[in-house]
Amino acid sequence: ADILPFYGTYQQGIITPQQDFIYFAAFDIIGKKQSDVRGLFEKWTAAAARMTQGETAGDETNNQHLPPTDTGEAIGLTPSKLTLTFGVGPTLFTKDGSDRFGLASKRPSQLADLPAFSADELQEEWSGGDIGVQVCANDPQVAFHAIRNLARIARGTAVIRWSQAGFQRTEKAAAQPGTARNLMGFKDGTGNPDVTDANAMNDVVWVQPSESKAWMTNGTYMIVRRIRMRIEEWDRSTLKDQEATFGRSRNSGAPIGGTDEFEKLDLEKKDASGKPLIPVDSHVALAHGDGKVRILRRSYSYTNGIDSKTGQLDTGLFFVCFNRDPLKQFVPMQTRLSKSDRLNEYIVHVGSAVFACLPGAAPGGFIGQQLF
Numbered sequence: 001a002d003i004l005p006f007y008g009t010y011q012q013g014i015i016t017p018q019q020d021f022i023y024f025a026a027f028d029i030i031g032k033k034q035s036d037v038r039g040l041f042e043k044w045t046a047a048a049a050r051m052t053q054g055e056t057a058g059d060e061t062n063n064q065h066l067p068p069t070d071t072g073e074a075i076g077l078t079p080s081k082l083t084l085t086f087g088v089g090p091t092l093f094t095k096d097g098s099d100r101f102g103l104a105s106k107r108p109s110q111l112a113d114l115p116a117f118s119a120d121e122l123q124e125e126w127s128g129g130d131i132g133v134q135v136c137a138n139d140p141q142v143a144f145h146a147i148r149n150l151a152r153i154a155r156g157t158a159v160i161r162w163s164q165a166g167f168q169r170t171e172k173a174a175a176q177p178g179t180a181r182n183l184m185g186f187k188d189g190t191g192n193p194d195v196t197d198a199n200a201m202n203d204v205v206w207v208q209p210s211e212s213k214a215w216m217t218n219g220t221y222m223i224v225r226r227i228r229m230r231i232e233e234w235d236r237s238t239l240k241d242q243e244a245t246f247g248r249s250r251n252s253g254a255p256i257g258g259t260d261e262f263e264k265l266d267l268e269k270k271d272a273s274g275k276p277l278i279p280v281d282s283h284v285a286l287a288h289g290d291g292k293v294r295i296l297r298r299s300y301s302y303t304n305g306i307d308s309k310t311g312q313l314d315t316g317l318f319f320v321c322f323n324r325d326p327l328k329q330f331v332p333m334q335t336r337l338s339k340s341d342r343l344n345e346y347i348v349h350v351g352s353a354v355f356a357c358l359p360g361a362a363p364g365g366f367i368g369q370q371l372f
């Protein structure tokens with residue numbers, strides 16, 4: 001039950017119910033030829049297919065005179081719902097104006113650098129990448145093991161540009177199943193579309209035939225944002241202010257004025273004085289908009305020790321989302337949020353990357369096959 005299929009129409013780790021841990025890594029290609037990139041995807045696919053099924057990254061030779069083919073820390077562990085999801089960034093197609101790998105004509109128009117949003121404080125060290133790999137699992141060692149072995153296999157062809165580990169409460173720790181809370185103490189994920197609804201997923205997540213480059217059919221675009229929380233400020237704000245910031249009740253997760261977490265968000269509801277119950281500048285009001293444009297969020301919390309400049313905790317949300325067309329979905333949404341979201345007082349976006357997630361692979365094939 002803790003083994004998820006690797007091969008399929010779509011890549012795993014997208015509409016897969018969210019596991020407890022993430023280890024994300026962005027890689028830059030240092031190889032020079034298209035065949036280097038292609039070869040890397042072939043090797044990575046083979047290793048990913050094995051690791052997700054609970055096997056070592058490569059066949060063990062037990063040769064005493066060679067380093068083992070697998071680093072070993074996952075021996076004896078179950079796959080713990082391990083998934084690996086691969087995406088390619090805009091710089092794989094052109095970097096500094098150069099068509100390094102002869103792929104420039106294959107870049108879909110939807111895969112562009114995100115515009116600068118007001119209030120962004122992006123840092124190079126947490127942004128970009130030629131390839132993004134999202135690894136999720138219900139065990140942090142299993143997740144780390146997968147990235148470590150991919151990095152090892154990539155030696156000489158690709159290097160890790162940045163990486164981030166993240167977590168949410170483990171299923172085991174939760175007294176009852178339900179939406180996990182972020183580090184601001186609120187249930188996060190309530191308003192997501194239903195991943196078991198194929199129509200909704202076709203509408204929100206999966207690239208449909210002929211709306212993008214042919215190789216992207218059944219793929220999706222992944223956006224990751226490393227969003228630092230100013231938790232010291234947050235922890236000093238009143239409960240009333242916290243709830244007005246999100247537009248939801250902290251305890252139940254229900255929209256302000258409601259009782260049930262999953263009741264419909266009604267932005268028209270007014271209080272006795274005629275003011276909207278859910279503030280117009282609250283995070284949910286702005287993210288929701290007219291409710292027609294949606295994304296699939298799959299975020300995790302992160303902590304990275306302290307910020308040596310301020311002595312404050314470096315912690316926040318490692319925001320991950322999937323959408324069919326970032327220019328029509330994520331970008332307009334984040335434009336609204338970056339301008340007026342009440343939450344901006346307590347957060348700052350410090351990292352950003354966008355990747356085109358390839359369609360899934362069939363046995364015998366490899367992730368990225370359609371691209372080359």
Ligand code: HEM
Nearest residue numbers: 186187188189190191192227246284287288317333334347
């Ligand atoms: C809703 C937290 C950033 C998009 C929510 C909710 C919370 C939350 C607590 C209400 C419960 C839910 O529906 O999940 C946060 C935090 C963020 C953050 C703490 C940053 C640290 C973002 C960003 C985007 C986004 C960057 C996209 C640009 C949404 C959407 C909803 C939502 C689409 C659902 C709105 C609806 O009900 O239609 N978020 N969020 N959030 N958030 Fe965020």
